[in-house]
Amino acid sequence: MMGTPAAVQTRPRHRQDVPAATGTGTAGQYRRLVALVLRRHWTQLLAWLIPLLALVAVTAPSYAELYPDLAQRTVLVESLRANTATAVLYGPLPDPGTLGQLLVWETGTYVLIVGAVMALLLAVTLVRRPEDAGTLAVVRSTGTAPWLPVAASFTVLIGQCLALGAGTALILWGQAQVNQELTTAGAFTFGAVVAAVSGAFALLATVMCQLAPDGPVARSWSLLILGIAFLARAVPNAGATLDDAGAAPVTWLHWVSPLGWVQVVAPYTRDRAWPFWVFGAVLLLLLVLSLWLASKREYQAGIIARRRGHDRGLRVSSGFGLARRRGMGSAIGWTVAVVALGALFGGMSSGLLDLLTGSDVTAQLVRRMMGDASVTSMYFQMVTLIAGIFVAVYAVGSVMRVRADESAGLLEAELVTGRRRWEPLVAAWVAAVVGSAVMLLLAGLVTAGITAQELGGQADAGRIIGYFLLQWPAAVCLAGATALLIGLRPQLAWIGWALVAVTASMTWFGSLLEPPGWLMDLMVFNHVPDLAGDDPVYWPLAVLAGIGVAAVLLAVPSMQRRDIRR
Amino acid sequence: MSHAMSAEQSIPQSSSPDHPAAHPVQVEGLTKKFGSFAAVDGLDLEVSAGSVHGFLGPNGAGKSTTMRVLLGLYKPSAGRVRVLGKDPATHPAEATRNVSAVPGDVSLWPNLTGRQALDVLAGLRGRYDRTREAGLIERFGLDPSKKIRTYSTGNRQKVMLVAAFAARTDLLLLDEPTAGLDPLMEREFGHCVRQAVDDGRTILLSSHILSEVEELCSSVTIIRDGRLVESGRLAAMRHLAASGIEATVPVERADDIAARLAAYGMAADHDGGAADGVIRVAGSVDRQNVPEVLGTLAASGARDITSVPASLEDLFMRHYEVVS
Numbered sequence: 025m026m027g028t029p030a031a032v033q034t035r036p037r038h039r040q041d042v043p044a045a046t047g048t049g050t051a052g053q054y055r056r057l058v059a060l061v062l063r064r065h066w067t068q069l070l071a072w073l074i075p076l077l078a079l080v081a082v083t084a085p086s087y088a089e090l091y092p093d094l095a096q097r098t099v100l101v102e103s104l105r106a107n108t109a110t111a112v113l114y115g116p117l118p119d120p121g122t123l124g125q126l127l128v129w130e131t132g133t134y135v136l137i138v139g140a141v142m143a144l145l146l147a148v149t150l151v152r153r154p155e156d157a158g159t160l161a162v163v164r165s166t167g168t169a170p171w172l173p174v175a176a177s178f179t180v181l182i183g184q185c186l187a188l189g190a191g192t193a194l195i196l197w198g199q200a201q202v203n204q205e206l207t208t209a210g211a212f213t214f215g216a217v218v219a220a221v222s223g224a225f226a227l228l229a230t231v232m233c234q235l236a237p238d239g240p241v242a243r244s245w246s247l248l249i250l251g252i253a254f255l256a257r258a259v260p261n262a263g264a265t266l267d268d269a270g271a272a273p274v275t276w277l278h279w280v281s282p283l284g285w286v287q288v289v290a291p292y293t294r295d296r297a298w299p300f301w302v303f304g305a306v307l308l309l310l311l312v313l314s315l316w317l318a319s320k321r322e323y324q325a326g327i328i329a330r331r332r333g334h335d336r337g338l339r340v341s342s343g344f345g346l347a348r349r350r351g352m353g354s355a356i357g358w359t360v361a362v363v364a365l366g367a368l369f370g371g372m373s374s375g376l377l378d379l380l381t382g383s384d385v386t387a388q389l390v391r392r393m394m395g396d397a398s399v400t401s402m403y404f405q406m407v408t409l410i411a412g413i414f415v416a417v418y419a420v421g422s423v424m425r426v427r428a429d430e431s432a433g434l435l436e437a438e439l440v441t442g443r444r445r446w447e448p449l450v451a452a453w454v455a456a457v458v459g460s461a462v463m464l465l466l467a468g469l470v471t472a473g474i475t476a477q478e479l480g481g482q483a484d485a486g487r488i489i490g491y492f493l494l495q496w497p498a499a500v501c502l503a504g505a506t507a508l509l510i511g512l513r514p515q516l517a518w519i520g521w522a523l524v525a526v527t528a529s530m531t532w533f534g535s536l537l538e539p540p541g542w543l544m545d546l547m548v549f550n551h552v553p554d555l556a557g558d559d560p561v562y563w564p565l566a567v568l569a570g571i572g573v574a575a576v577l578l579a580v581p582s583m584q585r586r587d588i589r590r
Numbered sequence: 591m592s593h594a595m596s597a598e599q600s601i602p603q604s605s606s607p608d609h610p611a612a613h614p615v616q617v618e619g620l621t622k623k624f625g626s627f628a629a630v631d632g633l634d635l636e637v638s639a640g641s642v643h644g645f646l647g648p649n650g651a652g653k654s655t656t657m658r659v660l661l662g663l664y665k666p667s668a669g670r671v672r673v674l675g676k677d678p679a680t681h682p683a684e685a686t687r688n689v690s691a692v693p694g695d696v697s698l699w700p701n702l703t704g705r706q707a708l709d710v711l712a713g714l715r716g717r718y719d720r721t722r723e724a725g726l727i728e729r730f731g732l733d734p735s736k737k738i739r740t741y742s743t744g745n746r747q748k749v750m751l752v753a754a755f756a757a758r759t760d761l762l763l764l765d766e767p768t769a770g771l772d773p774l775m776e777r778e779f780g781h782c783v784r785q786a787v788d789d790g791r792t793i794l795l796s797s798h799i800l801s802e803v804e805e806l807c808s809s810v811t812i813i814r815d816g817r818l819v820e821s822g823r824l825a826a827m828r829h830l831a832a833s834g835i836e837a838t839v840p841v842e843r844a845d846d847i848a849a850r851l852a853a854y855g856m857a858a859d860h861d862g863g864a865a866d867g868v869i870r871v872a873g874s875v876d877r878q879n880v881p882e883v884l885g886t887l888a889a890s891g892a893r894d895i896t897s898v899p900a901s902l903e904d905l906f907m908r909h910y911e912v913v914s
Contacts, residue, residue: 437696438714
């Protein structure tokens with residue numbers, strides 16, 4: 025979306041904008057190329073960096089405000105430890121649950137995962153896309169050495185990872201000056217691990233860029249690696265208990281998965297420094313591997329060859345058929361991700377048995393407070409919220425393709441065959457909405473099945489499937505809003521992504537900020553009723569779905585009114 | 591919907607000069623503004639049924655903008671546009687249902703093969719001519735089993751040309767369609783254009799290559815800076831362009847000769863000064879008067895007489911250089 029050629033030409037700028045590097049030698053060329061990459065992508069770089077750093081900045085102060093001293097936090101820490109869902113997601117919360125430990129455990133996990141997504145998407149955008157789009161050929165034909173544009177892209181990519189780590193470290197160091205519970209060592213250890221983990225995924229993605237035949241394939245492979253890395257950390261964390269020192273245990277899987285590295289160095293708990301030598305060596309190895317592979321492959325091709333063409337035809341008789349055919353790949357990918365997520369948490373649900381049948385004080389307390397039904401409900405509400413966010417990302421991404429099609433000229437190719445103006449947009453929305461429903465249903469069925477095996481009679485299959493399906497209206501709504509934005513002003517389509525990011529983060533982290541109720545009501549993921557409650561309220565979900573449908577209906581006339589541009 | 595459409599179709603049929611069958615493309619006073627910039631400014635364009643109409647102009651003249659208005663992609667800021675009797679601004683789907691379009695810069699779905707892209711384009715239109723398509727694939731030497739992503743510009747263009755010519759449509763809107771083609775393929779393209787005309791189809795061919803238009807088109811519209819420069823039958827415009835004649839004449843008779851040539855409508859200029867008692871005169875004249883002019887010159891003792899049919903190139907250049 026942000027990397028489309030149209031983005032470059034939006035505003036005519038003065039020549040001074042690309043700083044005139046002095047000298048025409050290699051150093052000058054290198055500086056010019058770095059400036060070119062920054063000029064082209066600075067919005068995207070900041071759009072990742074600023075929200076992530078803002079999240080880091082607000083976490084510790086809001087914890088400190090809610091629970092000023094450690095003693096008050098005991099109950100919270102106990103209940104968080106007792107929650108199997110959080111254990112799978114975040115791992116065991118180290119003792120005694122200081123501000124820093126809580127921050128690294130919860131916000132830290134989010135920063136690491138989103139930072140990894142940022143790193144690998146940027147890697148593909150910076151390292152592979154210029155080649156696929158042909159802009160690299162233009163740069164290469166100006167008399168620059170072949171390695172120079174590569175060096176410039178890697179500089180910006182690794183610079184972004186370092187900026188995320190350094191920003192995190194500086195913010196937390198600053199907060200350590202004010203709050204006694206935070207430490208300088210913890211700040212810098214965590215900042216370093218953020219840089220190392222995002223750097224690892226960035227470099228892994230650049231390796232994929234050399235292996236894959238083109239950028240989109242490299243991106244899919246990189247995301248798959250991220251999913252596996254998450255599993256490799258979640259599985260050993262699910263049933264783990266703290267070691268004698270009160271830190272989360274470290275298994276070989278934590279070394280293998282970059283997402284597990286944070287547990288190896290244990291910021292604010294152990295603040296180990298020596299593992300960074302190992303991480304550094306791994307990063308260097310990946311860098312060398314990537315550059316070596318780059319030297320081995322053909323221009324605009326991967327080490328692994330593109331599948332040869334074939335003679336199969338394609339029966340398509342409407343924009344709906346085309347949207348279904350083109351969306352199939354991403355729908356299958358997201359379905360696998362959402363079903364795997366459900367299966368993972370379903371498989372880990374046996375941890376709930378301790379709470380449901382256990383005799384220790386926490387279990388009895390939790391049961392008395394919430395009732396048996398609510399223990400499983402809370403677990404699956406959390407799991408399905410993640411599934412719901414995944415599905416919303418899929419749905420918005422599917423509709424957003426119409427915007428990319430328009431700037432690529434594909435929309436006009438489709439329209440001038442005598443199709444109605446609104447058809448591609450509505451078709452993309454329908455595909456997104458149907459795809460979302462299918463993947464939620466599948467994930468619900470698989471999760472319910474696995475949970476039934478783990479929990480036996482304690483699992484309420486209908487309720488589990490229900491929690492998955494109730495995520496659907498949010499996806500319908502966000503996909504509709506995105507369609508309307510594209511219909512009204514395609515330049516503003518990015519707001520669709522912003523809506524997903526803001527509503528997802530606010531639902532997940534909103535409690536940290538204690539926002540007013542009306543604001544939380546605007547968050548589309550916040551309306552799933554408690555099915556274990558006496559009288560679940562469904563009408564807000566109906567409103568959400570209604571908004572989605574209305575937005576698409578409004579997008580139809582606006583699509584007919586405006587110019588179709590490249 | 592169907593009632594509204596049939597009503598709309600019946601109205602133009604009652605007034606015979608506007609009959610959509612006679613003029614598949616009718617544009618009157620078309621203006622398309624982007625902000626304050628008028629890419630097309632008061633353009634008139636009329637394409638007769640069964641003709642190949644050239645649409646000439648330099649880069650940035652507004653040819654593609656006009657084409658995109660005809661295809662219903664851009665909404666006109668002012669003016670009346672009819673494509674096959676329909677208004678593409680309000681009924682883009684109906685207007686383009688019987689139109690094949692080839693854009694100047696072809697974009698197709700990168701992860702589909704050429705075969706699949708052709709299937710999609712034909713499938714969306716809902717009509718298929720398999721045999722015609724197979725013949726065109728062979729004619730253009732296209733390998734449809736490869737993915738679009740791996741195609742060169744020329745090959746993408748071929749896919750689009752195959753789709754356009756194979757479709758059962760009445761009107762072809764071709765926007766600089768030969769830009770990426772090699773000379774052999776340009777020849778095949780010419781063949782396809784003539785075949786399409788024989789089949790009774792109408793073609794609007796935008797180009798900045800004169801030889802192409804001269805070879806293929808029967809009439810032409812020339813635009814510059816979004817405004818109409820000249821429009822008409824190519825033969826008539828060639829007649830206007832006339833022949834360029836040069837000759838070397840004795841200095842003492844130059845004025846006399848010039849006066850006699852002026853009678854045939856030739857304004858003869860002295861080219862340079864006199865040398866060795868002779869002077870070079872040059873000018874252009876209607877083609878029908880060429881024999882008389884040549885006869886006059888020969889009778890006057892002129893030497894080194896040349897007569898060259900002025901190409902449309904000259905006309906074209908004049909339009910873009912003089913009018914400013």
